[in-house]
Amino acid sequence: MERMKAGIIGCGTISSVYLENLQKSPIIEVVAVADLLDERAKERADEFNIENVYKVDGLLRQPEIELVFNLTVPGSHALTDVAILEAGKHVYSEKPLAVSLEDGKRVLDLAKAKNLRVGCAPDTFLGSAIQTARHAIQTGMIGQPVAATAFLMSRGPEWWHENPEFFYAAGGGPMFDMGPYYLASLIQVLGPIRRISGSVGIQIPERHIHFGPKSGTPLRVQTPTHLAGTMDFHNGAIATLITSFDIQGASDLPRIEIYGTEGTLNLPDPNFFNGDVKIRRPGEENAELLKPLFECGKNERGTGAGEMVRAIRSEKNHRANAELAYHVLEAMHAFQRSSLEGNHITMESTFKPDEDLYYGTDIMENSS
Missing domain, CATH: 3.40.50.720 (NAD(P)-binding Rossmann-like Domain)
Structure with a gap:
């Protein structure tokens, strides 16, 4: 090609x-x-x-x-x-x-x-972790999905980024920065979101840069730094999502879990392409590690662009597309709107993930 x-x-x-x-x-x-x-x-x-x-x-x-x-x-x-x-x-x-x-x-x-x-972006849902989870759900390993939880609990980027100011401006914060990874992954495994309710706040307004040459410089916080809420999906599942830059100690909460009528899936950090996907069935004390659908690296950013180029050349739809990105964008806004307006926000957009699983990456040197 x-x-x-x-x-x-x-x-x-x-x-x-x-x-x-x-x-x-x-x-x-x-x-x-x-x-x-x-x-x-x-x-x-x-x-x-x-x-x-x-x-x-x-x-x-x-x-x-x-x-x-x-x-x-x-x-x-x-x-x-x-x-x-x-x-x-x-x-x-x-x-x-x-x-x-x-x-x-x-x-x-x-x-x-x-x-x-x-x-x-994100295109991390094209990695082995989310595609393996999709396969598990599609083949009925956990029965019908009924609920999910997703957590990003961390300190802010002022602890690791030399120029973190944009993270605290409009279009920043934990939801706009990291929320797309969690939302895109949840949409891939559960389908489109129907409505959202949320509470948001700036829980730690006084911040300083702690990394690089600007260390000690005050930060102006202009966007929510802690957002929590629930999402009702069209398939009936109810998901809880928290994204926060206000967590000063380590958290033991899982990144993403999907709960079904016949078991639970534990998914790794959606910021990366690979990672362990585990299943725990009713009555079982220990979780079982699922074999990944394919092997991939931890960070293969650009995979979505490669898949898009192949789709352009073959006149097919690509997966990391603007319709998904817009559905994610509307969802992120809905958390803040719900908190401000005090009610559920019904989503106006929708998105149907490609029914076929994705079995590989266009970034690896041995791609064909």
Whole structure:
């Protein structure tokens, strides 16, 4: 299959992960990078032997580039996506799809009008862990799913990130930062969300950077740092989700558990592609480790883009798509709306996961 030439806009920390993986891809060739800071783009190009460094508008003018990775900060995602689509190129964006629902809808509508593809992280649900869990549910290993729990309980990124300010601006916080991994995974195994109720708050408003050259600098917190609530799925399952940057001690809560009429599935951290999936059946004291459907690495970010390119070439739908990203975006907003308005929020969007399981990755060097 012919390789698709791609460019990257946004050369921050996450771009290194993408570039390391994409250099192994048999179907994507990154030929250019761009960033608002020229020196950062040049540094990334030198690191990964990429010949072309452009201004953003210069990259978008290159006719050989068919796909652009949008790795900018969350507040710039929608605006950058629109510019990429207006330039006639497919886009694969980091999460979230947008900060506002209006901007997210604008991206979807423009892509449809231009007949272009929009892919969006997370793509970790294409890894062996979530696909193995989907297989277990599809084959009836736990009976009918009736409930689920999911927890992200951690300290904030000021403890590990040199520039954590954007995590506490609009479009940040634990829900917009890490919520997409949990929500996309739950949607993959349980289907679309019907309604949401939530409570949110800024439980620790006084924060300082604790890592890097800015250590000691105060942080302005402008978005909720603890969000908790319930989701009713169309299939009848009820899930509890908590995402928090306010947990100062270690937590022993599971990442994700799915409870069925005939057993329980324990899933690993959805921020990664692999990990142990365990099943515990009624009356059994110990959990059984399920054999993964396939082998994959812990971090194969870019897999969703590879799967999207294959789908474009074969004129099929891709899985890490804008419709899923928009359903996730609406859900994240619904937690905050519910807390503000004091009632359930009925979801207006929906999403049907691909019925076929995904059995491998496009990033590994031996991909065919």
